[in-house]
Amino acid sequence: MADAGIRTEVAVGIDDGLIVAVGxxxxxxxxxxxxxxxxxxxxxxxxxxxxxxxxxxxxxxxDSHTHAVFGRPRYDEQELRAAGAGYMEIAxxxxxxxxxxxxxxxxxxxxxxxxxxxxxxxxxxxxxxxVEIKSGYGLSIEDELKSLRVIASVQSEANLRVVPTxxxxxxxxxDYRSGPDGxxxxxxxxxxEQLPTxxxxxxxxxxxxxxxxxVFTLDETRAILETARGRGLTLKLHADELEPSGGAELAxxxxxxxxxxxxxxxxAGIAALASSSTVAxxxxxxxxxxxxxxxxxxxxxxxxxxxxxxATDFNPGTSPTPNLPLIMTIGVSQLHMSVAEVLLATTVNxxxxxxxxxxxxxxxxxxxxxxxxxxxxxxxxxPYWYGDARCVATWCRxxxxxxx
Amino acid sequence: MADAGIRTEVAVGIDDGLIVAVGxxxxxxxxxxxxxxxxxxxxxxxxxxxxxxxxxxxxxxxDSHTHAVFGRPRYDEQELRAAGAGYMEIAxxxxxxxxxxxxxxxxxxxxxxxxxxxxxxxxxxxxxxxVEIKSGYGLSIEDELKSLRVIASVQSEANLRVVPTxxxxxxxxxDYRSGPDGxxxxxxxxxxEQLPTxxxxxxxxxxxxxxxxxVFTLDETRAILETARGRGLTLKLHADELEPSGGAELAxxxxxxxxxxxxxxxxAGIAALASSSTVAxxxxxxxxxxxxxxxxxxxxxxxxxxxxxxATDFNPGTSPTPNLPLIMTIGVSQLHMSVAEVLLATTVNxxxxxxxxxxxxxxxxxxxxxxxxxxxxxxxxxPYWYGDARCVATWCRxxxxxxx
Numbered sequence: 016m017a018d019a020g021i022r023t024e025v026a027v028g029i030d031d032g033l034i035v036a037v038g039x040x041x042x043x044x045x046x047x048x049x050x051x052x053x054x055x056x057x058x059x060x061x062x063x064x065x066x067x068x069x070x071x072x073x074x075x076x077x078d079s080h081t082h083a084v085f086g087r088p089r090y091d092e093q094e095l096r097a098a099g100a101g102y103m104e105i106a107x108x109x110x111x112x113x114x115x116x117x118x119x120x121x122x123x124x125x126x127x128x129x130x131x132x133x134x135x136x137x138x139x140x141x142x143x144x145x146v147e148i149k150s151g152y153g154l155s156i157e158d159e160l161k162s163l164r165v166i167a168s169v170q171s172e173a174n175l176r177v178v179p180t181x182x183x184x185x186x187x188x189x190d191y192r193s194g195p196d197g198x199x200x201x202x203x204x205x206x207x208e209q210l211p212t213x214x215x216x217x218x219x220x221x222x223x224x225x226x227x228x229x230v231f232t233l234d235e236t237r238a239i240l241e242t243a244r245g246r247g248l249t250l251k252l253h254a255d256e257l258e259p260s261g262g263a264e265l266a267x268x269x270x271x272x273x274x275x276x277x278x279x280x281x282x283a284g285i286a287a288l289a290s291s292s293t294v295a296x297x298x299x300x301x302x303x304x305x306x307x308x309x310x311x312x313x314x315x316x317x318x319x320x321x322x323x324x325x326a327t328d329f330n331p332g333t334s335p336t337p338n339l340p341l342i343m344t345i346g347v348s349q350l351h352m353s354v355a356e357v358l359l360a361t362t363v364n365x366x367x368x369x370x371x372x373x374x375x376x377x378x379x380x381x382x383x384x385x386x387x388x389x390x391x392x393x394x395x396x397x398p399y400w401y402g403d404a405r406c407v408a409t410w411c412r413x414x415x416x417x418x419x
Numbered sequence: 420m421a422d423a424g425i426r427t428e429v430a431v432g433i434d435d436g437l438i439v440a441v442g443x444x445x446x447x448x449x450x451x452x453x454x455x456x457x458x459x460x461x462x463x464x465x466x467x468x469x470x471x472x473x474x475x476x477x478x479x480x481x482d483s484h485t486h487a488v489f490g491r492p493r494y495d496e497q498e499l500r501a502a503g504a505g506y507m508e509i510a511x512x513x514x515x516x517x518x519x520x521x522x523x524x525x526x527x528x529x530x531x532x533x534x535x536x537x538x539x540x541x542x543x544x545x546x547x548x549x550v551e552i553k554s555g556y557g558l559s560i561e562d563e564l565k566s567l568r569v570i571a572s573v574q575s576e577a578n579l580r581v582v583p584t585x586x587x588x589x590x591x592x593x594d595y596r597s598g599p600d601g602x603x604x605x606x607x608x609x610x611x612e613q614l615p616t617x618x619x620x621x622x623x624x625x626x627x628x629x630x631x632x633x634v635f636t637l638d639e640t641r642a643i644l645e646t647a648r649g650r651g652l653t654l655k656l657h658a659d660e661l662e663p664s665g666g667a668e669l670a671x672x673x674x675x676x677x678x679x680x681x682x683x684x685x686x687a688g689i690a691a692l693a694s695s696s697t698v699a700x701x702x703x704x705x706x707x708x709x710x711x712x713x714x715x716x717x718x719x720x721x722x723x724x725x726x727x728x729x730a731t732d733f734n735p736g737t738s739p740t741p742n743l744p745l746i747m748t749i750g751v752s753q754l755h756m757s758v759a760e761v762l763l764a765t766t767v768n769x770x771x772x773x774x775x776x777x778x779x780x781x782x783x784x785x786x787x788x789x790x791x792x793x794x795x796x797x798x799x800x801x802p803y804w805y806g807d808a809r810c811v812a813t814w815c816r817x818x819x820x821x822x823x
Contacts, residue, residue, distance in 0.1 A: 088804075335804050348500075402745035
């Protein structure tokens with residue numbers, strides 16, 4: 016991760032949504048002319064030139080972990096937390112994940128679609144062209160499907176790339192918390208009803224589980240994810256966010272595409288990820304917003320050989336930011352990552368965390384023409400001007416997504 | 420600071436750059452009509468209506484501590500620091516304040532003006548309508564005057580309010596570091612040449628000193644600031660940023676308008692500020708960007724009765740952000756301030772930190788029509804959507820500064 020492959024004086028040729036040439040302007044024009052000669056139209060009439068001189072071009076950013084389908088923003092909880100309220104006190108006051116669940120269940124699919132659509136536009140303003148979105152505030156068959164249909168709708172209408180993840184195992188819903196076997200019944204519902212329906216309707220690429228003591232145990236997580244894999248879904252885990260409980264090790268064992276959070280990952284967890292192809296997805300904005308000082312051990316992960324991605328964790332309770340470059344800042348300033356590392360963590364490695372390593376996240380021939388243009392003279396300025404929106408334009412599959 | 424005076428269903432009447440009425444639309448229209456009847460023109464023909472329904476209006480933000488006149492951004496140092504380099508190592512590699520001094524001295528006034536003008540536009544995008552700007556990267560008579568003339572130029576041409584501060588005592592320049600009495604000679608130059616010239620040319624409202632062990636001692640600070648006061652300047656101090664050295668106490672004793680930084684303020688310093696009218700200006704973005712976990716004791720300051728302001732500390736080494744709402748987020752999430760407190764800290768109290776408490780920072784009759792409009796339904800969303808640019812328009816003295 017030490018070399019982000021930054022080059023200067025380079026032109027990028029794009030045809031039919033793909034990058035087809037990277038090199039000198041002469042090389043790129045020759046390649047595009049070859050493509051056009053094999054077609055039926057005049058070369059120069061078709062070309063559009065965008066002058067990026069004096070600015071920085073990166074792959075469109077990949078935000079590989081968001082919970083963007085929600086209703087009410089939970090700004091009241093930020094202030095309660097600042098005043099010293101803990102997780103349990105906030106939950107008792109009606110806050111936390113269950114608050115978002117109650118709220119989402121009351122909303123129509125159209126309402127959620129309008130909210131999610133607007134949020135995607137905000138994510139795109141900061142350079143993101145590929146975004147993973149999880150369900151997980153429904154926690155019933157009906158409401159998880161509703162959430163996933165919202166994701167499918169934005170996926171079909173948005174001009175950025177959307178990757179859907181089922182997170183029915185985000186929490187045990189409150190309506191399953193009474194009675195001795197509620198927990199068992201919810202997990203039974205997940206594996207025998209929710210998951211088969213989601214898989215049958217092809218509403219998700221990934222299945223994710225919040226694996227953490229007090230949420231889903233290692234054994235429960237394993238059972239849910241093995242069922243998901245059997246239904247054709249690829250796997251993610253919320254792992255070791257608060258306690259080192261073996262989530263990272265389980266992710267590696269199951270061949271999950273990513274293990275996410277990892278602020279409390281153990282030495283064994285680091286070793287497990289380092290010797291696997293499971294991406295370690297770090298979400299340092301969450302710890303920042305929660306006011307905690309502990310961050311995931313990015314350096315130890317990188318130095319042990321793990322593949323590290325960074326994402327926003329965009330969600331209404333613990334990380335309401337659409338600004339992935341700000342997460343890069345936290346990566347450098349607080350996780351001691353280099354600029355090359357944070358650039359790779361939000362492009363190549365973000366793509367790997369979504370199983371898209373071969374198609375997006377790089378400016379190279381054959382990759383999707385997903386590109387971000389920055390009001391910077393040097394790539395190091397992207398994390399440096401923190402909180403300043405320096406992305407001035409993005410393209411996804413060669414089409415404009417956002418222009419400042 | 421517990422009550423930010425947030426009201427709903429309110430209209431604001433503006434005439435000739437001043438707020439003249441706040442209340443129901445009927446009240447405001449009646450007040451404006453009264454003003455117009457005493458003039459010579461038709462009432463309705465002159466009025467411009469701006470519909471802010473469903474959004475939040477705040478006073479234009481006051482960023483009361485910036486170092487916006489600099490040349491080269493120092494992004495290389497962020498990465499060196501992330502890799503473990505300390506202050507001394509960065510200085511030995513040519514970084515730190517002296518790096519900005521060498522760079523600024525080589526630049527023309529026009530070059531610096533163009534850079535500073537562009538930075539003010541970025542500050543305005545995030546809601547700021549009043550900004551303090553310090554010199555302090557010149558550290559020679561010629562280059563301090565050059566910096567202050569740049570500030571005077573943006574002050575006269577910008578449509579936001581600019582407050583100039585002389586910070587010739589930012590550091591002992593390298594050309595005064597050889598020989599046993601270099602330090603004494605620089606301070607002598609400050610008090611007998613720089614300060615009198617700055618005062619005579621009316622290039623600064625405030626004089627500021629970086630009071631910190633290793634920079635300027637308490638006695639040196641006192642001598643410089645007493646001279647400044649004698650020349651008609653009002654006073655600020657960089658105090659107790661790294662060590663509790665009595666800077667806050669000195670600020671209170673000298674009747675300084677503000678004491679800034681304060682991450683290492685002592686109990687005695689808190690008590691001194693609490694019993695004075697010196698504003699405690701906290702700059703938590705600096706600690707965030709430097710990757711430090713210690714922040715100024717905002718709660719202790721507030722609870723002891725001190726007046727607390729928040730500012731960006733916008734500068735090329737330790738806080739390159741123009742985004743004051745992000746500083747509010749750090750205020751809530753990491754300094755445990757309430758939303759009312761961070762709103763007041765960036766409006767009323769920011770104005771107090773610039774001696775402008777009676778003229779800006781409030782939406783009230785008689786105050787300058789300095790207003791920010793936010794894409795939010797609730798003021799709590801301003802610090803909540805962290806890193807998201809929610810300010811959609813600002814006005815200063817009734818004139819548009821920035822529109823998204």
